[in-house]
Amino acid sequence: MPARKTTGARRAGLIFGDLWEFDPAPETADPKLKARYDLFIGGKFVRPRSGKYFDSINPANEAKLAEIALAGPSDVDDAYRAAAKAFGPWARLPGAERGKYLFRIARLLQDRAREFAVAETMDGGKPIKESRDFDVPMAAAHFFYHAGWADKLEYVAPGGSVAPLGVVGQVIPWNFPLLMLAWKLAPALAMGNCVVLKPAETTSITALKLAELLQDAGLPPGVVNFVTGAGETGALVMGHPSAAKVAFTGSTEVGKAIMRQLAGTDRKMTMELGGKAANIVFDDAPIDQAVEGIVNGIFFNQGHVCCAGSRLLVHEPVAERVITRLKNRIRVLRVGDPLDKNTDLGAINSRAQLATIRRLVASGVREGATMFQPPCVLPKKGFYFPPTLFTGVTQSHRIAREEIFGPVLSVLTFRTVDEAIEKANNTPYGLSAGVWTDKGSRILRMSTELKAGVVWANTFNRFDPSSPFGGYKESGFGREGGRQGLLDYAKLA
Amino acid sequence: MTPTAKSRLPVTKTPKVYIGGAFVRSESSRTFKISGADGAFFANIPQCTRKDLRNAVEAAAKAGPGWARRTPYNRAQILYRLAEMIEARSGELVDSLVLFGARRPDAARGMSVAVDRLIHYAGWADKYEQLLGSVNPVASPHFNFTVTEPMGVVGVIAPDSPPLLGLISMIAPVIACGNTVVALASEKVPYPAILLGEMLATSDLPGGVVNILTGFRRELVPTFATHAHIRAIYASVAGDERKTLRLGAAESVKRVRFTDGRSEWFEASAQGLGAIRDFVELKTTWHPIGS
Numbered sequence: 001m002p003a004r005k006t007t008g009a010r011r012a013g014l015i016f017g018d019l020w021e022f023d024p025a026p027e028t029a030d031p032k033l034k035a036r037y038d039l040f041i042g043g044k045f046v047r048p049r050s051g052k053y054f055d056s057i058n059p060a061n062e063a064k065l066a067e068i069a070l071a072g073p074s075d076v077d078d079a080y081r082a083a084a085k086a087f088g089p090w091a092r093l094p095g096a097e098r099g100k101y102l103f104r105i106a107r108l109l110q111d112r113a114r115e116f117a118v119a120e121t122m123d124g125g126k127p128i129k130e131s132r133d134f135d136v137p138m139a140a141a142h143f144f145y146h147a148g149w150a151d152k153l154e155y156v157a158p159g160g161s162v163a164p165l166g167v168v169g170q171v172i173p174w175n176f177p178l179l180m181l182a183w184k185l186a187p188a189l190a191m192g193n194c195v196v197l198k199p200a201e202t203t204s205i206t207a208l209k210l211a212e213l214l215q216d217a218g219l220p221p222g223v224v225n226f227v228t229g230a231g232e233t234g235a236l237v238m239g240h241p242s243a244a245k246v247a248f249t250g251s252t253e254v255g256k257a258i259m260r261q262l263a264g265t266d267r268k269m270t271m272e273l274g275g276k277a278a279n280i281v282f283d284d285a286p287i288d289q290a291v292e293g294i295v296n297g298i299f300f301n302q303g304h305v306c307c308a309g310s311r312l313l314v315h316e317p318v319a320e321r322v323i324t325r326l327k328n329r330i331r332v333l334r335v336g337d338p339l340d341k342n343t344d345l346g347a348i349n350s351r352a353q354l355a356t357i358r359r360l361v362a363s364g365v366r367e368g369a370t371m372f373q374p375p376c377v378l379p380k381k382g383f384y385f386p387p388t389l390f391t392g393v394t395q396s397h398r399i400a401r402e403e404i405f406g407p408v409l410s411v412l413t414f415r416t417v418d419e420a421i422e423k424a425n426n427t428p429y430g431l432s433a434g435v436w437t438d439k440g441s442r443i444l445r446m447s448t449e450l451k452a453g454v455v456w457a458n459t460f461n462r463f464d465p466s467s468p469f470g471g472y473k474e475s476g477f478g479r480e481g482g483r484q485g486l487l488d489y490a491k492l493a
Numbered sequence: 494m495t496p497t498a499k500s501r502l503p504v505t506k507t508p509k510v511y512i513g514g515a516f517v518r519s520e521s522s523r524t525f526k527i528s529g530a531d532g533a534f535f536a537n538i539p540q541c542t543r544k545d546l547r548n549a550v551e552a553a554a555k556a557g558p559g560w561a562r563r564t565p566y567n568r569a570q571i572l573y574r575l576a577e578m579i580e581a582r583s584g585e586l587v588d589s590l591v592l593f594g595a596r597r598p599d600a601a602r603g604m605s606v607a608v609d610r611l612i613h614y615a616g617w618a619d620k621y622e623q624l625l626g627s628v629n630p631v632a633s634p635h636f637n638f639t640v641t642e643p644m645g646v647v648g649v650i651a652p653d654s655p656p657l658l659g660l661i662s663m664i665a666p667v668i669a670c671g672n673t674v675v676a677l678a679s680e681k682v683p684y685p686a687i688l689l690g691e692m693l694a695t696s697d698l699p700g701g702v703v704n705i706l707t708g709f710r711r712e713l714v715p716t717f718a719t720h721a722h723i724r725a726i727y728a729s730v731a732g733d734e735r736k737t738l739r740l741g742a743a744e745s746v747k748r749v750r751f752t753d754g755r756s757e758w759f760e761a762s763a764q765g766l767g768a769i770r771d772f773v774e775l776k777t778t779w780h781p782i783g784s
Contacts, residue, residue: 443780477748
């Protein structure tokens, strides 16, 4: 949906952005969706024992995309049984052979990248340019990276040896459905584990498309099993007595519930939970680059990012300049049809998430922060929310404390380095942080003091399979990516 | 022992717990009696409360940033110095273990292992970083590296057997990598831990880096579990106590590492990089390369 032309007079300070109208540029590749998706257990698509299915819709227009099987307790049992049966032979397979399966998966995914990107965008609402240029290639990269580890595991734990754990239960969120799946599957499989994974209820389709691809790759049946459904199915996957380890990515609230659920067991866990990252801009920062980084930090994937830079801490001497430029930049963001190649912000993933964002934004207004939203016309159908900036935010405001998981940025200011550190760390979360400054020693000082698992200096929202990702404090524990993440899927001897 | 003209009444020591670099009684003034293996009264031991635990956590939190900022070489030397202090007074520690029922050869061997274990971890202090951290070959023009950082305040719950070797084996890796500790000594044999506190005080370890409480597990374990400033737990516990700790840990997403109480504390396999890895956070920093 192209941004409506408005008069330049209302946009003082803006040089361009309203001079040309964009024509629609929809991506038209066929996502090759099926009308109905069954569970993927033991290498085959099987009907759920209950016979129940639920609808997966396109959040961009609320149209039904497909029916997804609802897995119940006996389906989850079946999946764990299939995985347990596959485990012995898979773990005994020479690492080089296991690795070759993963290399194959990476290649097959690259072959069908555009098709997967379109499916991802239709199912989840993210802009096609992100699923095309980020989610799908990065997912393939994760398989490719971990493939190469499978025959080099003796180098993973210095001074010790590693062995697979067994069957791993995994539950992933809806913000990066295929990428989170790759983050979970690739290291688990490279180490020789088998997997029972549950995708998020609103975004199951690319997992089930990947199941087709796993069949094409000839992956032995049962090594990977997908059970679909909502929270109840997730609890079954996390709580199953046959799981040797569980890995969860999602909200801190659910992560804590899983920790309680498993308190009576010695189950190994990896938790990748919420965040409320500070993005800190100093007065000597390259302001234009910083503004791009701030925009990328909070509006990437509509802000549905656990490590989103949702709290902007800006140095007082440059606060006005940064905020003015930020507003100008936000004015030219294009919100609308996720399949349009020029769209910057697509659809909010679900009606429920839209309600959460609206509730927290209303609290920001109520608590006295000043809201800025650019004039933009949102599509009539579907779930959309304009990019939103709050100034005059204090640390006690809910919008400065709670994870909004939407395109909403809270701006706070600071005067000294110590104050910036104090404010940045003043949160129970500790997933990521950003620092913008031209001073090298200050970058290293900030990086040392910030209690966060990932620090982006003069950049933001960068990811790589070789780069460990994960949180401090209530943002979870364990890492994903790199040698460090791989070790979390191993039994140490 | 009734004094006679020839004998002298020995001066007995009032056992106190070591918190924040000072020797204190429980804020509650509560104590519990302990007797030697022969059944004779030995002393009143502080029966620490939740408040004492909170005070200890405060002391550990205060000492934390300074300890974490010490250079690895300095931490290594301080651990080595601690081993020197204990080696010199190991006779006294062995006697205390024997008094509470240990066989003398076992106690003596345990103390040798404990001293050697401190030296083992002293040597780790400036080496684990190069094995746990990394420079990561990302597919974009960024310099990307992963370093470790201490987690902060770690709660240690020591085994009853071996009480002192177990306690030292659990504290050493945790402080070697820059954390500070609030430890609960063995409930059955607490006195050797009190002696250990006296040796910590004469080593170069800054006050508050290691705090050792005595008391009852059933009273203190729930607070170890739920205290939000304790960022990780290293505990030699089983069954229900494990569950209590895990349930409490869920509330603040605390890290937990358990030993099964049957750990082969005397073996070399009881030490190594694994215990350090469980008490560090990994931080990855990105920076663009170019222009």
